[in-house]
Amino acid sequence: MAFEPVVLFFLLGVIAGLAKSDLKIPTAVYEALSVYLLLAIGITGGVKLAESTLLPLILPGLAILLVGCLIPLICYPVLQYFGGLKRADSASLAAHYGSVSVVTFSVAVAFLAQAGLDYEGHMVVFLVLLEIPALVVGILLARAGMAGKTRWGKTLREVFFGKSIFLLIGGLIIGFAAGPDHIGPLEPLFFDLFKGLLAFFLLEMGLVAAAKIADFRYYGKFLIGFAIVMPVFSAVLGVFLGWGLGLSLGGTLLLATLYASASYIAAPAAMRIAVPEANPALSIGASLGVTFPFNIFVGVPLYFWMADLLYSMGG
Amino acid sequence: MAFEPVVLFFLLGVIAGLAKSDLKIPTAVYEALSVYLLLAIGITGGVKLAESTLLPLILPGLAILLVGCLIPLICYPVLQYFGGLKRADSASLAAHYGSVSVVTFSVAVAFLAQAGLDYEGHMVVFLVLLEIPALVVGILLARAGMAGKTRWGKTLREVFFGKSIFLLIGGLIIGFAAGPDHIGPLEPLFFDLFKGLLAFFLLEMGLVAAAKIADFRYYGKFLIGFAIVMPVFSAVLGVFLGWGLGLSLGGTLLLATLYASASYIAAPAAMRIAVPEANPALSIGASLGVTFPFNIFVGVPLYFWMADLLYSMGG
Amino acid sequence: MAFEPVVLFFLLGVIAGLAKSDLKIPTAVYEALSVYLLLAIGITGGVKLAESTLLPLILPGLAILLVGCLIPLICYPVLQYFGGLKRADSASLAAHYGSVSVVTFSVAVAFLAQAGLDYEGHMVVFLVLLEIPALVVGILLARAGMAGKTRWGKTLREVFFGKSIFLLIGGLIIGFAAGPDHIGPLEPLFFDLFKGLLAFFLLEMGLVAAAKIADFRYYGKFLIGFAIVMPVFSAVLGVFLGWGLGLSLGGTLLLATLYASASYIAAPAAMRIAVPEANPALSIGASLGVTFPFNIFVGVPLYFWMADLLYSMGG
Amino acid sequence: MEPDKYLLTIVSESILEDRMIDEIRELGANGYTVTDARGWGKHGKRRGKWQQDSNIQIQVVGSRELCEAICARLKDQYQADFGLLLLISPVEVKN
Amino acid sequence: MEPDKYLLTIVSESILEDRMIDEIRELGANGYTVTDARGWGKHGKRRGKWQQDSNIQIQVVGSRELCEAICARLKDQYQADFGLLLLISPVEVKN
Amino acid sequence: MEPDKYLLTIVSESILEDRMIDEIRELGANGYTVTDARGWGKHGKRRGKWQQDSNIQIQVVGSRELCEAICARLKDQYQADFGLLLLISPVEVKN
Numbered sequence A, B, C: 001m002a003f004e005p006v007v008l009f010f011l012l013g014v015i016a017g018l019a020k021s022d023l024k025i026p027t028a029v030y031e032a033l034s035v036y037l038l039l040a041i042g043i044t045g046g047v048k049l050a051e052s053t054l055l056p057l058i059l060p061g062l063a064i065l066l067v068g069c070l071i072p073l074i075c076y077p078v079l080q081y082f083g084g085l086k087r088a089d090s091a092s093l094a095a096h097y098g099s100v101s102v103v104t105f106s107v108a109v110a111f112l113a114q115a116g117l118d119y120e121g122h123m124v125v126f127l128v129l130l131e132i133p134a135l136v137v138g139i140l141l142a143r144a145g146m147a148g149k150t151r152w153g154k155t156l157r158e159v160f161f162g163k164s165i166f167l168l169i170g171g172l173i174i175g176f177a178a179g180p181d182h183i184g185p186l187e188p189l190f191f192d193l194f195k196g197l198l199a200f201f202l203l204e205m206g207l208v209a210a211a212k213i214a215d216f217r218y219y220g221k222f223l224i225g226f227a228i229v230m231p232v233f234s235a236v237l238g239v240f241l242g243w244g245l246g247l248s249l250g251g252t253l254l255l256a257t258l259y260a261s262a263s264y265i266a267a268p269a270a271m272r273i274a275v276p277e278a279n280p281a282l283s284i285g286a287s288l289g290v291t292f293p294f295n296i297f298v299g300v301p302l303y304f305w306m307a308d309l310l311y312s313m314g315g
Numbered sequence D, E, F: 001m002e003p004d005k006y007l008l009t010i011v012s013e014s015i016l017e018d019r020m021i022d023e024i025r026e027l028g029a030n031g032y033t034v035t036d037a038r039g040w041g042k043h044g045k046r047r048g049k050w051q052q053d054s055n056i057q058i059q060v061v062g063s064r065e066l067c068e069a070i071c072a073r074l075k076d077q078y079q080a081d082f083g084l085l086l087l088i089s090p091v092e093v094k095n
């Protein structure tokens, strides 16, 4: 199985954070790197898109989106009835787990590169598309049956012009417009350095996540269980769907990872505006403190193993 | 005609800024990238200089400087008599338009690379030289006939040790000292990544410029017209002078772009110290909000077309 | 002799600082680059280690450490009796000069690359190991015969989880774990850009050091003399030891440089916690304002010349 | 040297910067100053590592009424769901 | 709108941030706000260029006793060896 | 615990930092603290995106006379052409 050294940087960051090391990565660098990663993922996808035909993607795309909307709808009742969480918190968590994590996706892409497997370029388009419906579903769940003070205008602007979606779409368009012919001079920054800068970013994420991991006993057993079981469940959906749609093995891993990952950039920002009464510590704690580390250390290899099994059995 | 994807990053930044996206590029990164660009331009020029002979450059250099001093002297009366601007503001704007923009120059360099054309290395020397006389002329214009409280000492230090000039000259010297033989290990950072980091910087500039572009209606028709017509006029001077001096087509494009571009780093800093009574919003608004976007989207291709025309006719 | 252009960036920074240029490299970038350099040095060493056998290194390693402990023990009485410094200040300075400077080491590595010479990968391990004993010796010297209020717990955590040691060890482990087989995708960032980013970092260090260099007259003749003579003395020890242990010429230069260099990241942080009554201006002034510039401009070439002489005579 | 000016200091979450500033201007302030901060309070630790986890400190100098009006508005809008601290103290404006 | 609250402002060296905050919480504060700063005083110029050379400003709002207790503790612990400035002024807390 | 100290708070443009500090030291202050800021006032919005567009906040603790002298000097030198806010309030210095 492919061993991917970038995850070790996350571990290093977590250890530094837990040991209260004076290691600090300045906020400015953290933010610049997140802009970089979003742009680089978008551009890579755009260049790949420029080489493929879009029309045959519409039907499978719809199926992928549909399952993407299903996930928060499954999360919500589970959280509210089994976990006993408040309506707003359940809805916010559902949105986080329905939405996706760009860095988890990047780790899966790095994993595929290490394993020498290719994937469909339009997976990045789904990365973008999957961010949105889950947030909308989450907001609707929180607001259903309430005095309608939802700030839809602000919220939708927050979503579409929030930096995640905005940079992914912007990168996609630039990559698509430049195409393989004109992208050359941008390659050293956006392609060659991708792995290294992802490693650096994971170091920072480890430092940030350490605080959440340390708070972990306060989350309660239910939430921790949810933050581990739900991703695996979603990944199973993704593996079967990807296989059913005839994606490549690499593409199926990415789809499973998208479903399994939980947002900790776009969703928190959108939920804080749209559902301010939800407690942000809960959802960021679960997604960044439990699900993210689980996914990069255990999840991605596990989902790959599941997909590989299905592909070798199912032909 | 060559299509240069880096300008799309500027557009992305402007859109994000106008849409009030939460996309922010931290100040620290903005400043580090501007240091990088200045150094990289200087080093590139220095390495090219190390391969050429300097003596035959003195006469054409003088001609180029002379025209460079002429531009603010033309701007000033236009601004004062036709635009009805105050003395200090006219002088400050004249200094901005006489001075040059390193990022506009960089976009033109990227444009040439995309088009596969070479240029004279010593153009970077002119980039440095042209920053200075326009600032001095601007200050003299502002101070002429006034109680002589000009802080020449402070101002000249501000100009020569201001980061633009200082880094360009420093880079030139380092590049010249290292020469093609020793520059090798610095190439991955200063050459290979140049385009990518310029793209990143343009994204940030778009965010900054968005605010100036939004204020645009307050500038008045005259100033907007000036910020578009003046660059084209200066570029025409540059095209003819470059052609007359026997520069290559690429060199002529760069000269035209230098004349056409307006400073928004060196000049604002120097003018704020030397002519504090000038309103900085006016000159930064015109140079960053109007002239810069005009130059990178319309100007550079236009000046190239003009130069190409002249060379194919006259050449 | 090899000419290494990166040191010119330091000079540029010093000039900018002394001339009060408005050139500023944001703190955030300075800190991110120092994290990068520490990681990159660690990873490079780790990859080299993965290719060598460790067992035969134990005995020479012990010898190198022993001499490393000797250096602060020599510094301390010299500073206290000849320099007339207070106990705490003598101990703190001894710790700084016994410890090592990663950037000086990096400049020596760059120097070797320029000269086309190889070195033993495990030198990086010594870089890590040598940081520690000098700090411990320094603290013991400061505390000997005092009411034992040493915060050993805090201090040791400060040392081991202080960012220098922590990142070097972390990088070593990651590089070792990845080995030459899996390091490929990280190479563009951690290997190819090393020289360029070191140059950038040296520019910043020049700006920081300028302030210390300007304070230089306040240090007194003794301290300045110490800050120049002590490194040369330590380097002589290193040259003979390296030669005695049968290191390559490159390895011996690195060992001499390690001994000669004085810490200005790890030691100041550790001493401020463990020996707060020592005046930090004194030790940072000497190590950053005098020894560091001396080492990179004069020391490294001098130590190389000494080593080369010994090897050509003795070898 | 106007008499009876007050300094209102607001500490709250960074994501609210634009919204709060709009409200402050709406209520008639003729200036404000913002600095980045981090902290801890009833809503937990805010480490300042990223925008979601950072505070800002907004200072407004104005009349007693203005400061009270801003406090009332911000309290009503944000107190329930966001970290918020509102302080008033008298100052002399010297220009 | 509690009466008799005070604002304690501490300016000291960045490396002391974690330690001071532990002590402030220990003494019973129910919140604090930190901003990055640079400056100059009896201990020389602190340019804010790197952590060793930077200051922080910690603000705590609380009762007179709390502020005095924090001052006493910090003065005792750090005054001798570190840069330190301690200021107290009255404030009205509006939420 | 000296009596009758005042805190002078200056908000102005970042490019003036070095100049103002020279003048503050010249007038006899024995310390100052600087933080980065952004803001809006009579001279328009200063977004803090780059040095040209940023503010600084300088704080000086000293006697009434010192604070007044600094205010007078800065007002005379910079009020006409630069963004400037000058505030004075009493503080207790506890160390």
Ligand SMILES: Nc1ncnc2c1ncn2[C@@H]1O[C@H](COP(=O)(O)O)[C@@H](O)[C@H]1O
Pocket: D011, D012, D038, D039, D040, D041, D042, D043, D044, D045, D046, D055, D082, D083, D084, D085, E029, E030, E031, E032, E033, E034, E059, E060, E061, E062
């Ligand atoms: N007692 C206090 N002293 C100083 N700052 C405080 C205090 N309480 C709260 N804050 C600041 O106000 C922010 C929000 O407060 P809270 O709503 O209590 O979480 C905190 O993150 C702190 O930065």
Ligand SMILES: Nc1ncnc2c1ncn2[C@@H]1O[C@H](COP(=O)(O)O)[C@@H](O)[C@H]1O
Pocket: E011, E012, E038, E039, E040, E041, E042, E043, E044, E045, E046, E055, E082, E083, E084, E085, F029, F030, F031, F032, F033, F034, F059, F060, F061, F062
């Ligand atoms: N008179 C003062 N006014 C404002 N800030 C001061 C003053 N004295 C000291 N400081 C701040 O407190 C820090 C430590 O002070 P000191 O212990 O005097 O070096 C300095 O670096 C300044 O940031």
Ligand SMILES: Nc1ncnc2c1ncn2[C@@H]1O[C@H](COP(=O)(O)O)[C@@H](O)[C@H]1O
Pocket: D029, D030, D031, D032, D033, D034, D059, D060, D061, D062, F011, F012, F037, F038, F039, F040, F041, F042, F043, F044, F045, F046, F055, F082, F083, F084, F085
């Ligand atoms: N009323 C106010 N309250 C708080 N800060 C202000 C106020 N007026 C001005 N400022 C600050 O002082 C700077 C310069 O003010 P001005 O000269 O009015 O442009 C502004 O950019 C603000 O940061």
Ligand code: NA
Pocket: A071, A096, A097, A098, A099, A100, A101, A234, A258, A259, A260, A261, A262, A263
């Ligand atoms: Na998901």
Ligand code: NA
Pocket: B071, B096, B097, B098, B099, B100, B101, B234, B258, B259, B260, B261, B262, B263
């Ligand atoms: Na020009």
Ligand code: NA
Pocket: C071, C096, C097, C098, C099, C100, C101, C234, C258, C259, C260, C261, C262, C263
């Ligand atoms: Na040493």
